[in-house]
Amino acid sequence: MWVEPCPDFSPEKPLFLCILANTQTAKIPNISAAGKSPELTDFTPAADAELVETGNAISISEPAMTPSGAPSPAVLTRASMLLTGIPCIFINSGLRIRPMIPTIDLNARPGGDIRKGHAVVDAFDIYKKSKALGEKLGKLSDFVIIGESVPGGTTTAMSVIRALGYDGKVSSSFPENPLGIKNRVVEEAMKYSGISFGSLRNRPLNAVESLGDPMMAAAAGLVEGLDTKTVLAGGTQMVSVLGIIKHLGLVRDVSIATTRYVTEDKSADFMKMTEKLGYRAFSADPGFGKSRRNGLRMYENGDVKEGVGAGGAMFAAAMMDFSQKEFREKTEEVCDSIFGI
Amino acid sequence: MWVEPCPDFSPEKPLFLCILANTQTAKIPNISAAGKSPELTDFTPAADAELVETGNAISISEPAMTPSGAPSPAVLTRASMLLTGIPCIFINSGLRIRPMIPTIDLNARPGGDIRKGHAVVDAFDIYKKSKALGEKLGKLSDFVIIGESVPGGTTTAMSVIRALGYDGKVSSSFPENPLGIKNRVVEEAMKYSGISFGSLRNRPLNAVESLGDPMMAAAAGLVEGLDTKTVLAGGTQMVSVLGIIKHLGLVRDVSIATTRYVTEDKSADFMKMTEKLGYRAFSADPGFGKSRRNGLRMYENGDVKEGVGAGGAMFAAAMMDFSQKEFREKTEEVCDSIFGI
Numbered sequence: 162m163w164v165e166p167c168p169d170f171s172p173e174k175p176l177f178l179c180i181l182a183n184t185q186t187a188k189i190p191n192i193s194a195a196g197k198s199p200e201l202t203d204f205t206p207a208a209d210a211e212l213v214e215t216g217n218a219i220s221i222s223e224p225a226m227t228p229s230g231a232p233s234p235a236v237l238t239r240a241s242m243l244l245t246g247i248p249c250i251f252i253n254s255g256l257r258i259r260p261m262i263p264t265i266d267l268n269a270r271p272g273g274d275i276r277k278g279h280a281v282v283d284a285f286d287i288y289k290k291s292k293a294l295g296e297k298l299g300k301l302s303d304f305v306i307i308g309e310s311v312p313g314g315t316t317t318a319m320s321v322i323r324a325l326g327y328d329g330k331v332s333s334s335f336p337e338n339p340l341g342i343k344n345r346v347v348e349e350a351m352k353y354s355g356i357s358f359g360s361l362r363n364r365p366l367n368a369v370e371s372l373g374d375p376m377m378a379a380a381a382g383l384v385e386g387l388d389t390k391t392v393l394a395g396g397t398q399m400v401s402v403l404g405i406i407k408h409l410g411l412v413r414d415v416s417i418a419t420t421r422y423v424t425e426d427k428s429a430d431f432m433k434m435t436e437k438l439g440y441r442a443f444s445a446d447p448g449f450g451k452s453r454r455n456g457l458r459m460y461e462n463g464d465v466k467e468g469v470g471a472g473g474a475m476f477a478a479a480m481m482d483f484s485q486k487e488f489r490e491k492t493e494e495v496c497d498s499i500f501g502i
Numbered sequence: 503m504w505v506e507p508c509p510d511f512s513p514e515k516p517l518f519l520c521i522l523a524n525t526q527t528a529k530i531p532n533i534s535a536a537g538k539s540p541e542l543t544d545f546t547p548a549a550d551a552e553l554v555e556t557g558n559a560i561s562i563s564e565p566a567m568t569p570s571g572a573p574s575p576a577v578l579t580r581a582s583m584l585l586t587g588i589p590c591i592f593i594n595s596g597l598r599i600r601p602m603i604p605t606i607d608l609n610a611r612p613g614g615d616i617r618k619g620h621a622v623v624d625a626f627d628i629y630k631k632s633k634a635l636g637e638k639l640g641k642l643s644d645f646v647i648i649g650e651s652v653p654g655g656t657t658t659a660m661s662v663i664r665a666l667g668y669d670g671k672v673s674s675s676f677p678e679n680p681l682g683i684k685n686r687v688v689e690e691a692m693k694y695s696g697i698s699f700g701s702l703r704n705r706p707l708n709a710v711e712s713l714g715d716p717m718m719a720a721a722a723g724l725v726e727g728l729d730t731k732t733v734l735a736g737g738t739q740m741v742s743v744l745g746i747i748k749h750l751g752l753v754r755d756v757s758i759a760t761t762r763y764v765t766e767d768k769s770a771d772f773m774k775m776t777e778k779l780g781y782r783a784f785s786a787d788p789g790f791g792k793s794r795r796n797g798l799r800m801y802e803n804g805d806v807k808e809g810v811g812a813g814g815a816m817f818a819a820a821m822m823d824f825s826q827k828e829f830r831e832k833t834e835e836v837c838d839s840i841f842g843i
Contacts, residue, residue, distance in 0.1 A: 174515070174642050214634070248638035259609060263635045266607040268600060293555070294604045297589030301515050301642040 163485035164418075164445045164476050170390065172304030177242065177249040177394075177477065178383065179213070179308040179470050181206035181264070182375040183257045184272030186280065187313025191342050194227055194334040195312035195468065202312035207260035209235040209310040209469045210251040213242060214262040216498055224500060229336070231459040232496055234468035237447065238308065240492040241474035245481045247306075252294075254287060255375035267291060272374040275320055275350035284370040287378040288385075295386020305387050306418070306477055308394040308470015311376045318401035320347040320372035325404045326359025327437065329430040331397035336463045338428035347372075365408040373401070381405045384413050391415045392443070394473020396423035396466060400434045407438055416441035419472035422463060445475035447492065448485045454496050457489075504826035505759075505786045505817050511731065513645030518583065518590040518735075518818065519724065520554070520649040520811050522547035522605070523716040524598045525613030527621065528654025532683050535568055535675040536653035536809065543653035548601035550576040550651040550810045551592040554583060555603040557839055565841060570677070572800040573837055575809035578788065579649065581833040582815035586822045588647075593635075595628060596716035608632060613715040616661055616691035625711035628719040629726075636727020646728055647759070647818055649735035649811015652717045659742035661688040661713035666745045667700025668778065670771040672738035677804045679769035688713075706749040714742070722746045725754050732756045733784070735814020737764035737807060741775045748779055759784035760813035763804060786816035788833065789826045795837050798830075 183206065186192065188199040196202035201221075208218035208225055212235040218225040225233040242249045253259065255269035269287045273280045281287070298305065311317075315331040322329060330340060351357065354371040361368040369377045380402045384391050393399035396419045403417060417440055423431050424444040435442040449457040459465070478488045524547065527533065529540040537543035542562075549559035549566055553576040559566040566574040583590045594600065596610035610628045614621045622628070639646065652658075656672040663670060671681060692698065695712040702709040710718045721743045725732050734740040737760045744758060758781055764772050765785040776783040790798040800806070819829045 176642060246641070248641045250638060253607065259607070261609055263606055263608050263631050265604055266594065266600070267604050268602055290604050297591060300587070300589045301517060 163448060164443055164479035166443065168443060168476050168480035170304060170480055174302045175247045175304040175477065176298065176302035177247050177306045177470065178252055179249065179310060180252045180254050180376045180379045181210060182255040182272060182311045184313050184317065184374045185274035186272065186316055189346055191339050192316050193312040197223060197228060203257040205312050206256055206310040207258040209233060210260040210264065211262055213239045213249060213469060216495065219261045220258055226456065227464055229459065229464050230456055231464035232456045232500065234465050234471035236495045236499065237471040237492055238469045238474040240488060240495045241478045244478050244483050244487065244491050247477055252379060254379035265294065267379060269375045275317060275372045276346060276353055278354045278371060281370050281373055281375050281378060284366050284378040287375055288366055288382040291379040291382030292386035295383040299387040299389045302389065304390045306392045306394050306470060306473040307380055307383060308473050309376045309398055310469045311374050311398065314374055314376065314398040316343045316346055317372065317374040318398045319343055320350050321368045321377065321401045322404050323347060323351065323358055324356050324361040324368040324372055325365060325408050326362045327404060327434060329434045330428060332423050332426050332429035332431065332466055340428060362408055365405040369405065377402055377405055381409065384415055385411055388413065392473055392476060393417045394470030395419060397429055397431055400431060403435065403438050403440050416443065418443035418445060418476035420467050421446040422460060422466035426466060443476050445472050445479065447475060448489055452489060452493060454493050456496060457492065503820065504789060505784055505820035507784065509784060509817055509821035511645060511821055515643045516588045516645040516818065517639065517643035518588050518647045518811065519593055520590065520651060521593045521595050521717045521720045522551060523596040523613060523652045525654050525658065525715045526615035527613065527657055530687055532680050533657050534653040538564060538569060544598040546653050547597060547651040548599040550574060551601040551605065552603055554580045554590060554810060557836065560602045561599055567797065568805055570800065570805050571797055572805035573797045573841065575806050575812035577836045577840065578812040578833055579810045579815040581829060581836045582819045585819050585824050585829065585832050588818055593720060595720035606635065608720060610716045616658060616713045617687060617694055619695045619712060622711050622714055622716050622719060625707050625719045628716055629707055629723040632720040632723030633727035636724040640728040640730045643730065645731045647733045647735050647811060647814040648721055648724060649814050650717045650721065650739055651810045652715050652739065655715055655717065655739040657684045657687055658713065658715040659739045660684055661691050662709045662718065662742045663745050664688060664692065664699055665697050665702040665709040665713055666706060666749050667703045668745060668775060670775045671769060673764050673767050673770035673772065673807055681769060703749055706746040710746065718743055718746055722750065725756055726752050729754065733814055733817060734758045735811035736760060738770055738772055741772060744776065744779050744781050757782035757784065759786060759817035761808050762787040763801060763807035764813065767807060784817050786813050786820065788816060789830055793830060793834060795834050797837060798833065
């Protein structure tokens with residue numbers, strides 16, 4: 162199987178949600194490769210959403226790819242949505258730039274810089290609104306996959322997971338994981354907010370408020386409200402959400418799906434962390450080594466690892482019995498139409 | 503039955519949508535009673551949505567009632583949602599004031615003043631985005647009720663319905679229907695845009711673009727995209743949407759539901775128009791003459807006739823076998839908690 166373990170679900174009304182947010186943390190130099198420059202990360206979530214929805218990243222003028230030339234993981238998500246026909250709805254949980262497509266707007270504020278404290282001033286409010294939204298969507302869907310596009314999100318993930326009392330290295334959108342910088346940022350942030358390792362283990366939403374990003378509050382609130390089978394689609398960012406859920410004491414049928422690029426990332430501890438937290442993890446391999454497109458082959462070097470719920474999108478394709486080859490070819494088609502043949 | 507004819511539907515996954523928009527047309531003096539003053543109509547849709555969702559009209563400081571003291575029809579919609587448990591999702595199709603609750607944002611512009619032409623510059627774009635949204639929601643729900651909150655909407659309805667070639671008087675949020683003013687505004691608008699009676703019968707979206715409001719494009723687009731059983735919840739505003747749908751040549755399972763206050767309004771032609779257009783119409787009677795609350799008894803005088811999908815909300819309650827008495831008592835409870843006992 163190209164997704165391990167085999168996704169043994171047969172939902173009637175699956176739904177794919179993708180939470181979008183911006184933070185000032187993403188603008189710390191060398192934190193995020195999800196944007197040509199730190200300032201341009203503001204446009205990345207909007208462009209990702211537009212690309213998945215329309216095949217065209219309307220809000221940016223440059224092609225939707227990393228500086229090295231690998232296409233945005235949004236192409237994988239679009240491929241899966243085209244193959245599976247699963248409805249995909251984006252959630253604005255604090256964007257500076259609104260996408261030019263319909264989104265659910267939580268009326269959340271963009272996140273701050275965790276080094277300056279109170280990174281998500283409205284964390285509790287976002288959680289409450291997102292829970293209410295989840296309660297509604299849970300009446301319509303019996304299986305929800307939740308992805309994210311939040312530049313700088315692995316750094317906020319690292320700080321929250323530490324505040325909850327877990328040690329673990331997080332993944333990166335750069336081929337070379339800038340763990341040194343992330344560590345320094347996280348240490349500075351925790352010091353500024355007077356938070357030590359594990360000191361917020363009983364107050365996970367306070368950890369989000371001080372050190373996290375708005376996506377985390379939205380994702381955790383959704384999981385509580387949905388109260389249906391849920392798969393978090395993402396790498397170490399979604400591991401932090403699992404941590405929040407666990408420490409809130411929520412008992413929900415939730416697992417996590419990501420790409421092989423994250424699960425096999427030696428600079429990060431994805432599998433170790435999900436195991437410690439006690440959740441089921443799925444790993445998806447698009448087999449891009451065999452791709453006819455150079456940009457997709459670059460994924461094999463770690464140029465892109467995850468994003469826009471790409472791992473969960475592959476999970477969805479496998480769940481609906483599409484093969485790795487069908488998925489890869491659809492992704493190539495999506496790339497052809499965006500970047501030319 | 504308190505809803506006529508009897509709603510003979512048994513959906514599995516019903517959904518209530520409510521489209522919100524503002525226009526400059528609403529600010530023409532004496533056009534709309536949906537707001538304490540013409541300028542304050544900007545706040546009405548946001549406050550309506552907040553009231554339905556939370557029981558509290560967060561965005562306004564004064565009580566959610568007409569100047570005469572009748573509560574907003576949002577209380578009826580809230581009562582129905584509490585009774586039935588049907589998920590209710592609001593759609594922002596061009597608001598000046600965003601509600602403080604999650605909404606689906608179509609990224610539409612607020613409407614202009616129809617006397618100045620190009621009232622909905624993005625009518626075609628709204629239609630397209632709304633259709634795409636409908637396609638997604640149609641995969642989750644098998645029965646969708648679509649309401650609206652658009653101050654000034656009966657005037658834009660009158661102008662669009664005339665451009666499509668139908669004569670008919672529209673209803674009003676005032677006890678005394680200001681048809682003279684509406685007629686003058688509509689005549690001025692049609693003259694300014696060079697549109698005559700029936701001249702846009704083959705181009706209904708152009709009628710919306712010149713003389714309508716953003717809700718109309720969103721509602722029609724949704725109906726096309728949903729492609730499932732749909733009930734438009736509203737008075738003459740939704741009749742104009744039926745006209746648009748018909749003149750677009752869409753073949754869909756769509757009907758309309760409103761209140762007895764609209765169907766029996768002698769100053770308007772609701773029943774005549776729906777019959778002429780060829781759609782099934784439902785009329786709901788909350789029996790407020792028997793209410794213990796003075797504000798609800800005022801509905802019987804025509805102080806409030808419809809809004810926020812109140813007629814469709816009653817339709818939903820009747821469809822799910824709640825009695826008129828249960829509905830009225832729940833509405834009274836909602837009023838008690840908002841306005842005090």
